[in-house]
Amino acid sequence: xxxxxxxxxxxxxxxxxxxxxxxxxxxxxxxxxxxxxxxxxxxxxxxxxxxxxxxxxxxxxxxxxxxxxxxxxxxxxxxxxxxxxxxxxxxxxxxxxxxxxxxxxxxxxxxxxxxxxxxxxxxxxxxxxxxxxxxxxxxxxxxxxxxxxxxxxxxxxxxxxxxxxxxxxxxxxxxxxxxxxxxxxxxxxxxxxxxxxxxxxxxxxxxxxxxxxxxxxxxxxxxxxxxxxxxxxxxxxxxxxxxxxxxxxxxxxxxxxxxxxxxxxxxxxxxxxxxxxxxxxxxxxxxxxxxxxxxxxxxxxxxxxxxxxxxxxxxxxxxxxxxxxxxxxxxxxxxxxxxxxxxxxxxxxxxxxxxxxxxxxxxxxxxxxxxxxxxxxxxxxxxxxxxxxxxxxxxxxxxxxxxxxxxxxxxxxxxxxxxxxxxxxxxxxxxxxxxxxxxxxxxxxxxxxxxxxxxxxxxxxxxxxxxxxxxxxxxxxxxxxxxxxxxxxxxxxxxxxxxxxxxxxx
Ligand SMILES: Cc1cc2nc3c(=O)[nH]c(=O)nc-3n(C[C@H](O)[C@H](O)[C@H](O)COP(=O)(O)OP(=O)(O)OC[C@H]3O[C@@H](n4cnc5c(N)ncnc54)[C@H](O)[C@@H]3O)c2cc1C
Numbered sequence: 482x483x484x485x486x487x488x489x490x491x492x493x494x495x496x497x498x499x500x501x502x503x504x505x506x507x508x509x510x511x512x513x514x515x516x517x518x519x520x521x522x523x524x525x526x527x528x529x530x531x532x533x534x535x536x537x538x539x540x541x542x543x544x545x546x547x548x549x550x551x552x553x554x555x556x557x558x559x560x561x562x563x564x565x566x567x568x569x570x571x572x573x574x575x576x577x578x579x580x581x582x583x584x585x586x587x588x589x590x591x592x593x594x595x596x597x598x599x600x601x602x603x604x605x606x607x608x609x610x611x612x613x614x615x616x617x618x619x620x621x622x623x624x625x626x627x628x629x630x631x632x633x634x635x636x637x638x639x640x641x642x643x644x645x646x647x648x649x650x651x652x653x654x655x656x657x658x659x660x661x662x663x664x665x666x667x668x669x670x671x672x673x674x675x676x677x678x679x680x681x682x683x684x685x686x687x688x689x690x691x692x693x694x695x696x697x698x699x700x701x702x703x704x705x706x707x708x709x710x711x712x713x714x715x716x717x718x719x720x721x722x723x724x725x726x727x728x729x730x731x732x733x734x735x736x737x738x739x740x741x742x743x744x745x746x747x748x749x750x751x752x753x754x755x756x757x758x759x760x761x762x763x764x765x766x767x768x769x770x771x772x773x774x775x776x777x778x779x780x781x782x783x784x785x786x787x788x789x790x791x792x793x794x795x796x797x798x799x800x801x802x803x804x805x806x807x808x809x810x811x812x813x814x815x816x817x818x819x820x821x822x823x824x825x826x827x828x829x830x831x832x833x834x835x836x837x838x839x840x841x842x843x844x845x846x847x848x849x850x851x852x853x854x855x856x857x858x859x860x861x862x863x864x865x866x867x868x869x870x871x872x873x874x875x876x877x878x879x880x881x882x883x884x885x886x887x888x889x890x891x892x893x894x895x896x897x898x899x900x901x902x903x904x905x906x907x908x909x910x911x912x913x914x915x916x917x918x919x920x921x922x923x924x925x926x927x928x929x930x931x932x933x934x935x936x937x938x939x940x941x942x943x944x945x946x947x948x949x950x951x952x953x954x955x956x957x958x959x960x961x962x963x964x965x966x967x968x969x970x971x972x973x974x975x976x977x978x979x980x981x982x983x984x985x986x987x
Contacts, residue, residue, distance in 0.1 A: 492551065492552055495551060496552075496554075499538070499541070499551065500557075500561065502537060503537045503539060503564055504567075506533060506537055507534070507568040507569075507572075508568065510530055510533055510534065510568075511568040511569060512568075520697075521569065521697075521844050522696065522839050524696045524697075524699075525699070526572075526697050539561050539565065539576055540576065540580065540584065541603075541604060542554075542557045542561045542580070543558055543579070543581075543585060543588075544584060544588075545588060545600075545798075548596070548600035548603075549600065549601065549604035550600070550604060553585070553588065553798050555792060555793045555794075555796050555797060556789070556793035558580055558735065559735060559737065559738035559793060560738070561576065562577055562580075562738030562742070563738055563741035563745070563789070565739075565742060566738075566740070566741065566743040567742030567743070568742070568746075570695075570743050571694075571696065571698055571848060572697060573738070573739040573742060574695060574739060575647070575648070577732075577735065577736075577738065578610075578612070578648060578698075579611070580735070581728075582610075582611060582647075582656065582728070582732060583612060583656055584603065585731060585798060586612075586715065586728045587599055587600070587610070587715075588600075589728075589798065590715040590716055590717065591676060591713075591716070594712070595676065595712050595713055599654060599676065606653075608653040608654065609648055609651060609653050610648075610652050610653065610654035610655065610656070611646050611648040611649075611654075611655055612646065612647075612655070612656045613655055613658065613705075614643075615643060615646070616628060616641065616643055617702065621857075621861055623658075624672065626658060626659070626660060626672070627641055628640065628641025628659040628660070628705060629659055629660050629661065629662040629668055630659040630660070630662065630675070631661070635710065636709050636710040636713070637675060637708070637709050637711070637714060638706075638707075638708050639657055639659045639675060639677075639683075639705055639708075639709065640705060640706050641705045642704055642705065643702070643703050643705060644690075644702040645690075645855075647698050647700065649686060649689065649699045649700050649701040650686045650699050650701060651699055652679060653679050653680075654677065654678055655676070655679065655684055656676060656715075657674070657676075657684075657705060657707065658674055658725075659675065660672060660673070670722075671720050671721045671722055672722055672725055673715070673717075673721045674714070674725070675709045675713055675714050675715070676709065676714075676715070677709055678709075681707065681708070683705065683707025683708060684705055685706075686701050687702045687703065687704050688702045689701040690702070693847055693850075694847035694850065694851070695848050695851065718801075724803070726803040726804075726806070727801055727802050727803040729857070730802040730803065731802050731809075733810065733813035733856060733857065734792045734795070734796045734802065734808065734809050734813075735792060736813045736816050736817065736856075737785050737788035737816050738792075739852075740816045740852075741786065741789055743820055743823075743849065744778070744781055744785050745782060747782075747823045747824060747827045747841075748778050748779055748782045748823075750827070750841065751774075751778055751826070751830055751831075752766075752775060754831055755771050755775060755830055765830065774826040774829065776947050777822070777826060777951060778826055778827070779944055779947065779948075780947055780952070781819035781820075781822065781823050783935075783941075783948040784815070784816070784819060784928050784929075784931070785819065786935060787934065787940075788812050788816055790931065790935050790938075791808070791931045792812070795808070806865065806869055807870065807891060807923075807927065808927060810857065810863075810865055810866050810924070811866055811923065811924035811927040811928065812927075812928070813856065813857065814853075814859040814862040814920075814921070814924055815921075815924040815925060815928050816928075817859060818853065820849040821850060823845075824845030824846045825846060828842035828843055828845070830842075860917055863917045863919075863920030863921045863924060864913060864917050864920055866920035867911070867916040867917070867923065870885070870923055871907070871909055871911075873889070874907065874909075880906045881904065881906060881907075882903045882904075882905055882907045883896060883900055883903040883904045891927045891930055892923075892926045892930050893930070894934065895926045895927075895929040895930040895952075896926075898933075898952075899926065899929075899953060899956050899957065902960045902961075903956075903960065905960070911963075912966075912968060915963050918959055918962050918963045918966060919959075919960075919963050921959055922956055922960055925956050926956055928952065929952045929953075932945060932949060932952065
């Protein structure tokens with residue numbers, strides 16, 4: 482017992498030393514070093530900078546002790562992601578891709594010997610890994626991917642085309658996804674995952690993309706014609722699709738780690754700006770509309786803190802998360818909307834200087850935007866939250882939204898705050914656009930519940946109070962919008978009577 486306790490203390494001390502050192506190194510690299518000025522507006526990352534970052538061994542937070550890492554404790558993973566995104570969102574995404582889209586899936590599902598060999602290269606050689614799911618014809622509709630595999634020489638031959646895999650041309654390992662090609666040439670429904678070692682041929686970059694933001698990360702289109710040994714196929718406990726859901730939910734639940742430092746930085750820098758910028762003889766912070774924007778930024782910071790708290794306690798690497806669609810989809814879509822909203826407000830408050838290419842405000846808008854698209858487009862995730870909740874309401878025989886929210890553990894505390902809006906009957910046959918709005922309302926309610934829980938533990942009461950007020954108003958507005966949104970149909974052609982010029986009275 483004594484031995485266990487002291488080894489846990491040692492482990493925590495090792496982690497504490499690491500994170501302090503990591504923060505100092507990043508601060509120096511991103512702010513003080515003359516060599517790395519404007520690194521955010523140049524593509525790639527200077528090799529010396531990369532060397533200094535990787536020498537801190539940040540990816541060890543995702544790796545089990547058995548494989549030479551710090552142990553993979555979720556709150557430590559989130560805290561490393563936070564430290565990274567406080568200085569650079571693309572850097573944090575780079576760490577997030579490695580951790581959530583490669584190391585954690587390999588830890589959970591790879592053959593033990595294979596996981597040990599691969600992880601050894603991460604801890605000793607700073608190896609990197611990414612995940613390829615998306616294809617040019619199949620993004621949101623990934624289950625219909627056309628990349629396929631067949632058995633060949635004690636292993637598998639995988640063929641297809643993948644694009645937008647983060648770390649294109651850079652990763653030492655890839656998780657490749659494919660469907661089995663059956664004897665009749667058609668593809669099986671299930672999805673399988675294979676580890677590809679980039680020292681072997683078979684993943685060739687056909688084109689590098691000029692991505693709009695996230696300059697540090699390379700993206701592109703890859704032709705796949707790879708052979709992987711039999712033991713390099715991941716071992717799903719049941720279906721591959723269930724394994725994929727577990728991976729994606731785990732990754733979505735960890736988005737708040739990447740968002741946390743980003744929002745904290747925006748909160749710090751925007752507050753500093755509005756205190757020091759004088760307009761009309763007084764600092765910006767004196768203006769009521771400016772206060773409103775700052776309160777919203779601080780509320781997104783608080784909501785994200787609550788999500789980090791939730792994820793730390795509910796997403797241990799030992800836990801199957803394949804059924805956790807509501808918390809995972811709520812957290813991912815709400816926190817990424819908050820990232821975009823906070824950066825829009827930051828740029829508004831900074832004014833013209835924020836529009837300089839090298840200013841964090843403008844870069845934040847561009848760099849955070851794809852978070853609303855990848856790993857599940859937010860529009861689709863919001864709809865899925867509604868579908869899931871409506872199904873649970875049907876099963877429970879409930880029609881009142883308030884009754885359901887009160888009975889559901891992820892919303893029960895929040896339900897009291899929004900009772901006056903939520904005491905309505907929900908129609909099971911809502912249009913898709915209404916399902917999306919309702920899903921957003923539900924996602925905000927789930928987030929609000931987490932904020933209440935964080936408040937109960939003693940988090941800053943001023944921030945909690947403001948956040949609950951903002952969320953209550955937003956949730957009320959969203960519910961109103963569900964009722965008032967019409968069923969308008971887009972015009973497919975505007976050729977007829979569509980030019981204002983002809984309608985001006987001479
Ligand atoms: C910066 C960046 C990083 C990425 N990283 C990776 C990665 O590491 N690995 C990887 O495999 N992929 C990655 N992707 C790809 C990403 O996951 C896909 O872009 C995403 O799944 C959407 O697919 P798509 O681009 O083909 O868009 P589409 O599937 O064409 O969808 C476009 C839009 O259409 C709408 N839409 C689609 N379906 C529906 C529907 N059923 N109902 C209503 N509206 C709908 C949504 O608004 C959606 O955003 C990345 C993308 C970006 C931009």
